[in-house]
Amino acid sequence: MIALVIRDLRLAIRAGGGFGLGLAFFLIVTVLVPFGVGPEGATLAKIAPGILWVGALLACLLSLDRILALDYEDGSLDLLATAPIPLEGVVTMKAAAHWVTTGLPLTLAAPVFGVLLNLPQPGFAWVTLSLAIGTPALSVIGTFGAALTVGLKRGGLLLSLLVLPLYVPTLIFGAEVSRRGAMGMETATPLLLLAGITAAAVALLPFASAAAIRVNLR
Amino acid sequence: MIALVIRDLRLAIRAGGGFGLGLAFFLIVTVLVPFGVGPEGATLAKIAPGILWVGALLACLLSLDRILALDYEDGSLDLLATAPIPLEGVVTMKAAAHWVTTGLPLTLAAPVFGVLLNLPQPGFAWVTLSLAIGTPALSVIGTFGAALTVGLKRGGLLLSLLVLPLYVPTLIFGAEVSRRGAMGMETATPLLLLAGITAAAVALLPFASAAAIRVNLR
Amino acid sequence: MDLSVSDLAVARGGVPVLEGLGFAVAGGEALILRGPNGIGKTTLLRTLAGLQPPLAGTMSLPAEAIAYAAHADGLKATLTVAENLAFWAAVYGTGASAVAAAMERMNLSQLAPRPAMSLSAGQKRRLGLARLLVTGRPVWVLDEPTVSLDTASVALFGEAVRGHLAAGGMAVIATHIDLGLPEARVLDLGAFKARPPGEGGISGEFDRSFDGAFA
Amino acid sequence: MDLSVSDLAVARGGVPVLEGLGFAVAGGEALILRGPNGIGKTTLLRTLAGLQPPLAGTMSLPAEAIAYAAHADGLKATLTVAENLAFWAAVYGTGASAVAAAMERMNLSQLAPRPAMSLSAGQKRRLGLARLLVTGRPVWVLDEPTVSLDTASVALFGEAVRGHLAAGGMAVIATHIDLGLPEARVLDLGAFKARPPGEGGISGEFDRSFDGAFA
Amino acid sequence: MSIWEYANPKKFMQTSGWLLPWVAALSAVALVVGLVWGFFFTPDDYKQGSTVKIIYIHVPSAMMAINIWVMMLVASLIWLIRRHHVSALAAKAAAPIGVTMTLIALFTGAIWGEPMWGTWWAWDPRLTSFLILFLFYLGYVALWEAIDNPDTAADLTGVLCLVGSVFALLSRYAVNFWNQGLHQGASLSLDKEENVADVFYFPLLVCIAGFVGLFVALLLLRTRTEIRLRRLKALEARERMA
Numbered sequence A, B: 001m002i003a004l005v006i007r008d009l010r011l012a013i014r015a016g017g018g019f020g021l022g023l024a025f026f027l028i029v030t031v032l033v034p035f036g037v038g039p040e041g042a043t044l045a046k047i048a049p050g051i052l053w054v055g056a057l058l059a060c061l062l063s064l065d066r067i068l069a070l071d072y073e074d075g076s077l078d079l080l081a082t083a084p085i086p087l088e089g090v091v092t093m094k095a096a097a098h099w100v101t102t103g104l105p106l107t108l109a110a111p112v113f114g115v116l117l118n119l120p121q122p123g124f125a126w127v128t129l130s131l132a133i134g135t136p137a138l139s140v141i142g143t144f145g146a147a148l149t150v151g152l153k154r155g156g157l158l159l160s161l162l163v164l165p166l167y168v169p170t171l172i173f174g175a176e177v178s179r180r181g182a183m184g185m186e187t188a189t190p191l192l193l194l195a196g197i198t199a200a201a202v203a204l205l206p207f208a209s210a211a212a213i214r215v216n217l218r
Numbered sequence C, D: 001m002d003l004s005v006s007d008l009a010v011a012r013g014g015v016p017v018l019e020g021l022g023f024a025v026a027g028g029e030a031l032i033l034r035g036p037n038g039i040g041k042t043t044l045l046r047t048l049a050g051l052q053p054p055l056a057g058t059m060s061l062p063a064e065a066i067a068y069a070a071h072a073d074g075l076k077a078t079l080t081v082a083e084n085l086a087f088w089a090a091v092y093g094t095g096a097s098a099v100a101a102a103m104e105r106m107n108l109s110q111l112a113p114r115p116a117m118s119l120s121a122g123q124k125r126r127l128g129l130a131r132l133l134v135t136g137r138p139v140w141v142l143d144e145p146t147v148s149l150d151t152a153s154v155a156l157f158g159e160a161v162r163g164h165l166a167a168g169g170m171a172v173i174a175t176h177i178d179l180g181l182p183e184a185r186v187l188d189l190g191a192f193k194a195r196p197p198g199e200g201g202i203s204g205e206f207d208r209s210f211d212g213a214f215a
Numbered sequence E: 001m002s003i004w005e006y007a008n009p010k011k012f013m014q015t016s017g018w019l020l021p022w023v024a025a026l027s028a029v030a031l032v033v034g035l036v037w038g039f040f041f042t043p044d045d046y047k048q049g050s051t052v053k054i055i056y057i058h059v060p061s062a063m064m065a066i067n068i069w070v071m072m073l074v075a076s077l078i079w080l081i082r083r084h085h086v087s088a089l090a091a092k093a094a095a096p097i098g099v100t101m102t103l104i105a106l107f108t109g110a111i112w113g114e115p116m117w118g119t120w121w122a123w124d125p126r127l128t129s130f131l132i133l134f135l136f137y138l139g140y141v142a143l144w145e146a147i148d149n150p151d152t153a154a155d156l157t158g159v160l161c162l163v164g165s166v167f168a169l170l171s172r173y174a175v176n177f178w179n180q181g182l183h184q185g186a187s188l189s190l191d192k193e194e195n196v197a198d199v200f201y202f203p204l205l206v207c208i209a210g211f212v213g214l215f216v217a218l219l220l221l222r223t224r225t226e227i228r229l230r231r232l233k234a235l236e237a238r239e240r241m242a
């Protein structure tokens, strides 16, 4: 099954910057917000942790349709479904590849982009930590959404629509950790809840995703 | 060439809510931001015009790859390029269809979503007006980006990367109109500039887009 | 280990297309499915491969014994010919020697370092067929495998099928053209076309349970 | 109005594949292109259709005279058969009567209200060929048009081509199988394979200008 | 003899091969002289202390970042109009240098901003439009990377460069407009005539000359590499044909 991760990573690199592009989108969202909201440092500092989380989430979202749609279109998914590895494993590996190409770079880049949004000093560590814990959940939940919409022509927007409500709990706790951290408040409770969501999503959602794919191929 | 617009609109409807999805994404962005940023009314009121514009822009962006990619994949674009209508016309009609399915609903819905973000009273008219004037530019510029990336497998993120810096002037003037309007300030200058950008983009960019498509089909 | 099918009915888009199908394929045998466009060949093959459930009837073999190949070859445009095959070899656990042998067999060795997107239609198809060889599975279920192939490549394909049968494998192949496999049995699906439910044809589960509900 | 081509060279991915091609097709004539996989049939047809520039040589007809049909049929899965055709009729300005006639000719009338996605492979292909009929253009340039078609449909296609030729049209068709058009001329592309530049073959613009730059 | 002679590939390879070591050596000398002079033989600024010395890297790299884009625009136009392969490849070769220069200017600016403005980053018009330029660079490089066929890539990136330049100018103007009403005097950017005394000025000139030389040397080197790379690809393809 490792072969699957390797293949997906290789495809991401060959496609000309699969790694860089999620990052670039994140950068661009953080750049656009000041254009919309205005350049005052105080306002930006206040909304910075939330915008960073929303930006990371949107960057994740935008790359979700890469997870399964390409494999569906060229028939690979049919073939993987009949291959001697469980579909649950396939789905998990796909989510892992998505995290490595999207969630991980986003986490590493968040502090840098925090500078652009005038993020208060103590916030940097907390934003990074909360993203590190929360982005795996985003990848797994996103894979589930991709599995639901895989048969549909250009289901991109529908996919977003389905996935975004599922992202809300992760977003709330993740942004809460960041915001409290940035203001120097206690963060243990939301952090624990965030970790709980991630653990549960990683453990359980692959079964739902595999079931959805089976139905879609039928 | 009207047939092309009609076909695109029909496809948008058949695909299960081509109209609704851009809107839904816009709704979700405006909903997510309070989750990320926190619920205080004063902060929200301050950032509301900007967030509405950023949200509309992202909703637009997300639907850009529908404009040409599907037609490329199923061979329609090859056939349209050899059809007896100029490619410049095709591109313009495609942008028009995109605006009707995305820009127009966003414009109409923006005042409603403004309520969610606690937009100050005088802002409603200005946000709507600025979106009505600005979104055609977003569609035309987006079509240019789609034309550049049409040959690439799942160029979605690259497309965003290329298009977003091109969106900056439109965003700045559009958000400026909304913000000034919301604060009851003079708006004539940015409004004129916004209209100028839209007019120039609509008049000139289709030539660049058609050239890019020709190169990509080669 | 035989592939046998009895009283099978298959549906597409909820509409029954074939019914009352029964056949058996023993090791070393090939079965060629024929029938006019739209009769239901593709639907039947997808059902055999386990990609969709049958409407009725039984199949003797688990989907795990089957290697399926259809119009879409499952090739990645940016990976090279060798990488594409190596991936499937890893998935099926067959290893590098199988890859080399398959490329040899399908006359792809020269093209090994080329990305799949730069292949012509027929070269792509050959690569798709080479994938079958690396699966190492006993039953090949093929949907119009020789589309876009020239005569030499069709012969190459015939050789590959014959080799597979000689090793005790089986094959079920839907095609409109002559494959040069005179020893294979031919099944014409025309006779199994699903009748309308009024005339005793089979109907879907929903129809069955709701018939009589509107009296 | 003839289609004539002289000393044409075509390239794919910057690599010359065919060179020194010359042929002429007069009104009422068909030309069948043959050659092994990868010789360059698709590349040549795309060049004729004006989708890519030739590497060298001249073509007598403007791309506006040509109706091109390839593997990808340009069908919209969610539109019905009739709507798909009506769209192309509107683009080419031929009108509703052409649509009805084309559906009649390709035996699609029964399928008219069905969305294209529910068609079988062969039915889709028939729809793709019906599109040619609504273009009203004099030169058909077809890339493996009979892929997936059963014998009856191949005959139908032969009829359509013959009708087109009888009306003074022309056709250039790449195929690997027999189309049942004995009156058509056959051109084997094997003889025009581009030679390596070292042996006097043509080379791309970049190569030409850089040859000798690395002494 | 027309200037297009030098765009002849053969001539270009000869001339650039001959020119490269000289340009590289000259720029190295200028950089060493300028930086050493600037860092060790100028007084500290009375207001900014020793942080002022970052100017010797910041200003030249910022200037180069902007001018490299202009050079790419010219090269793209030459490609689109006259189809000279050398100029297409020169534009391709220049882009990563431009990205690097932009990054250097951004980083040195941020490092400078910390002690001067008390913040790493502010949405000052000049900084903002620089960030947008960075995005254009990224998009340009990403598009080159994403396309396989070199001629297609050259055409498309050429069109992007053209359209992008217009929008970059527009953004520059828009950003000025956007941040005017709220100007908090954050832009301490020294104006040459007013603030930079001659002691700082001359070593700065030497440094700028050094950066220009560095760019030309890197550009020649990278263009030669790109040409060879493409040639290699062509030879490989030929090999496979035979």
Ligand code: HEM
Pocket: E055, E058, E059, E062, E063, E066, E105, E106, E107, E108, E109, E110, E112, E113, E114, E116, E117, E120, E121, E126, E127, E130, E131, E188, E189, E190, E191, E192
């Ligand atoms: C990340 C932050 C910064 C960025 C992106 C930035 C960018 C730029 C740019 C684009 C230029 C114009 C070069 C030209 O047009 O020739 C420039 C020049 C300059 N910058 Fe910065 N800068 C930054 C921070 C700073 C800081 C903190 C200072 C000092 C307080 C500073 C001082 C200067 C000076 C003195 C010049 C030369 C002015 C001139 O020649 O007109 N910069 N910078």
Ligand SMILES: Nc1ncnc2c1ncn2[C@@H]1O[C@H](COP(=O)(O)OP(=O)(O)OP(=O)(O)O)[C@@H](O)[C@H]1O
Pocket: C012, C013, C014, C015, C017, C035, C036, C037, C038, C039, C040, C041, C042, C043, C044, D117, D118, D119, D120, D121, D122, D123, D148
């Ligand atoms: N949603 C649907 N409603 C009604 N009929 C459908 C639907 N989807 C598919 N069909 C029909 O089911 C039949 C079986 O299609 P299938 O693809 O299996 O045929 P096939 O034998 O493979 O044909 P071909 O030789 O053309 O590939 C076709 O007649 C098709 O039109």
Ligand SMILES: Nc1ncnc2c1ncn2[C@@H]1O[C@H](COP(=O)(O)OP(=O)(O)OP(=O)(O)O)[C@@H](O)[C@H]1O
Pocket: C117, C118, C119, C120, C121, C122, C123, C148, D012, D013, D014, D015, D017, D035, D036, D037, D038, D039, D040, D041, D042, D043, D044, E237
């Ligand atoms: N980027 C590339 N580099 C080198 N060769 C290439 C490239 N792209 C395509 N080719 C080769 O160009 C040749 C022509 O391809 P083309 O699709 O025109 O063949 P064809 O005659 O249509 O074959 P088929 O019968 O298989 O459809 C093929 O041999 C193909 O491998």
Ligand SMILES: [Mg+2]
Pocket: C041, C042, C043, C143, D120, D121, D122
């Ligand atoms: Mg079929």
Ligand SMILES: [Mg+2]
Pocket: C120, C121, C122, D041, D042, D043, D143
């Ligand atoms: Mg071909």
